[in-house]
Amino acid sequence: MAQQRSGSNLYIDTRGKRTEGIPFTQAVIEGLAPGGGLYVPERLPRFMLEDIMALAELPYAQRAAAIYRAFDIDLSDEVIVELMERSYGSNFDTEAIAPITALDDRTFILELWHGPTSAFKDMALQCLPQFFSASAKQLRERGELDHDFCILVATSGDTGKAALEGFKGVDGVSIGVLYPKDGVSDIQRKQMVTTTGDNVSVWGVCGNFDDCQTGVKRVFGDEAFNAELLSEFSVALSSANSINWGRLLPQIVYYISSYAELVAQGKVDAGAPIDVCVPTGNFGNILAAWYAKQMGTPIATLLCASNENRVLTDLINTGSYDISDREFVLTPSPSMDILVSSNLERQLFELTGRDTDAIEGWMRDLNEDRAFRIDADTFRKLRDGFKADSIDNATCLRTIKEVFDAHDYLIDPHTAVAYATAENLRGENPVLVASTAHWAKFGDNVYRALHGIPAGEELPADVASLTGCQLNELIAEETGKHDIPAGLADLDAMTVRFTDAIANDQAAIEDTVRAFLAARDR
Numbered sequence: 279m280a281q282q283r284s285g286s287n288l289y290i291d292t293r294g295k296r297t298e299g300i301p302f303t304q305a306v307i308e309g310l311a312p313g314g315g316l317y318v319p320e321r322l323p324r325f326m327l328e329d330i331m332a333l334a335e336l337p338y339a340q341r342a343a344a345i346y347r348a349f350d351i352d353l354s355d356e357v358i359v360e361l362m363e364r365s366y367g368s369n370f371d372t373e374a375i376a377p378i379t380a381l382d383d384r385t386f387i388l389e390l391w392h393g394p395t396s397a398f399k400d401m402a403l404q405c406l407p408q409f410f411s412a413s414a415k416q417l418r419e420r421g422e423l424d425h426d427f428c429i430l431v432a433t434s435g436d437t438g439k440a441a442l443e444g445f446k447g448v449d450g451v452s453i454g455v456l457y458p459k460d461g462v463s464d465i466q467r468k469q470m471v472t473t474t475g476d477n478v479s480v481w482g483v484c485g486n487f488d489d490c491q492t493g494v495k496r497v498f499g500d501e502a503f504n505a506e507l508l509s510e511f512s513v514a515l516s517s518a519n520s521i522n523w524g525r526l527l528p529q530i531v532y533y534i535s536s537y538a539e540l541v542a543q544g545k546v547d548a549g550a551p552i553d554v555c556v557p558t559g560n561f562g563n564i565l566a567a568w569y570a571k572q573m574g575t576p577i578a579t580l581l582c583a584s585n586e587n588r589v590l591t592d593l594i595n596t597g598s599y600d601i602s603d604r605e606f607v608l609t610p611s612p613s614m615d616i617l618v619s620s621n622l623e624r625q626l627f628e629l630t631g632r633d634t635d636a637i638e639g640w641m642r643d644l645n646e647d648r649a650f651r652i653d654a655d656t657f658r659k660l661r662d663g664f665k666a667d668s669i670d671n672a673t674c675l676r677t678i679k680e681v682f683d684a685h686d687y688l689i690d691p692h693t694a695v696a697y698a699t700a701e702n703l704r705g706e707n708p709v710l711v712a713s714t715a716h717w718a719k720f721g722d723n724v725y726r727a728l729h730g731i732p733a734g735e736e737l738p739a740d741v742a743s744l745t746g747c748q749l750n751e752l753i754a755e756e757t758g759k760h761d762i763p764a765g766l767a768d769l770d771a772m773t774v775r776f777t778d779a780i781a782n783d784q785a786a787i788e789d790t791v792r793a794f795l796a797a798r799d800r
């Protein structure tokens with residue numbers, strides 16, 4: 279299915295700052311391109327329908343390997359297969375890796391939360407660290423790299439734990455995660471501070487997520503500190519954020535694979551179109567579905583689901599991306615609470631026919647005016663491929679209850695935003711709804727939904743005093759849904775390894791990173 283593989287598919291950047299393309303391994307190590315652009319592959323592979331259907335006969339890891347090979351990445355076939363087997367094996371709680379549950383004959387839920395942290399970030403973050411480490415190794419062997427890496431992540435919840443699980447035990451990499459000390463749920467905090475492994479550390483920061491992120495950004499920008507880490511510890515800082523192409527590629531895999539699966543199960547006729555509905559924040563997951571479509575998967579319309587932070591829905595419906603006068607809203611689906619959607623840049627790059635000048639201009643407008651408007655032709659293309667809707671907090675919680683009552687199936691608030699959007703926008707085609715978290719990751723709002731308590735309202739005192747694990751147990755009793763993943767069910771019993779709270783400033787973070795790396799070197 280792939281053409282002769284030679285690693286010749288190079289990566290170019292969305293702002294045209296690099297004059298020559300770079301190989302996959304280098305794009306993964308660099309993450310962000312010089313000048314702030316994002317990397318995309320020069321060529322997209324194209325799959326015939328029978329190539330897609332043939333994937334259904336392979337285990338998930340081999341499906342992923344076949345798709346990476348088709349992208350013609352500069353790692354050997356043996357290495358790709360080995361890394362995929364490590365990424366998608368017994369670390370997931372089902373052999374299917376990303377199974378599909380049919381709610382009826384035209385609504386299919388793609389469960390992306392069977393990985394170690396019970397959220398969809400695992401699909402990419404079990405894979406990226408393997409490829410990051412192998413890429414560094416290959417560059418090192420060629421004399422193009424002479425240091426190790428320290429990944430620093432500021433997290434508001436899901437990403438931190440998924441990155442810890444992905445990078446723990448990976449050669450040549452350490453990882454430190456900073457979270458707002460009082461700004462994450464009991465479950466999210468316990469997930470992070472109980473992480474095992476020698477190359478990991480977790481720090482609570484006094485302040486909110488913005489403070490955390492600002493602190494980390496300053497550390498990345500401190501040239502003297504970065505030079506010191508390189509000379510003292512032979513370590514360069516890196517981030518694992520969702521703009522890395524190595525996080526996007528694993529997400530393309532499950533959309534192609536799902537179509538194969540639906541046909542193999544007799545749910546969809548071979549070649550018949552489906553729509554895909556994705557709860558969207560940084561636009562990574564839905565962009566992956568768009569790439570799967572370009573590569574030949576019979577996907578018709580992409581349904582973009584927003585919560586009350588509806589900047590993407592407004593863009594798709596008006597052609598204008600405007601955060602100049604937009605408030606950041608806290609919702610029951612916190613992983614979609616964003617204003618600046620970083621992967622959108624790749625989508626616009628593709629829709630403009632890869633016009634680097636247009637992207638430069640819009641990103642400059644966004645920076646200077648907090649807004650930009652896309653041209654009529656790009657707007658038309660966006661309207662051709664996407665539909666979008668935003669779901670308010672009350673509807674989100676009501677949807678959880680409705681889906682449970684109608685289908686005896688419990689969904690989390692992010693999935694509920696997607697489900698409600700699919701109901702509002704769907705046409706003739708069957709819809710594949712991306713389900714991005716297990717309900718037990720967001721038990722407090724699932725409890726509110728089941729008991730008709732409005733979003734943002736306090737839980738009754740006897741419920742509020744429960745730990746996250748105890749609350750999930752209560753919900754399991756009430757609903758008969760006893761499928762709480764072990765990684766969430768056992769949290770209260772696990773040893774807390776990380777209790778450090780640090781001040782919310784650059785110097786404190788830098789001291790903490792120094793101490794972490796020094797302790798690792800001993």
Ligand SMILES: *Cc1c(COP(=O)(O)O)cnc(C)c1O
Nearest residue numbers: 558559560561562563613692714
């Ligand atoms: C990250 C996340 C999303 C949003 O995905 P994007 O790729 O940023 O659009 C949705 N749901 C959950 C549970 C997430 O963790």
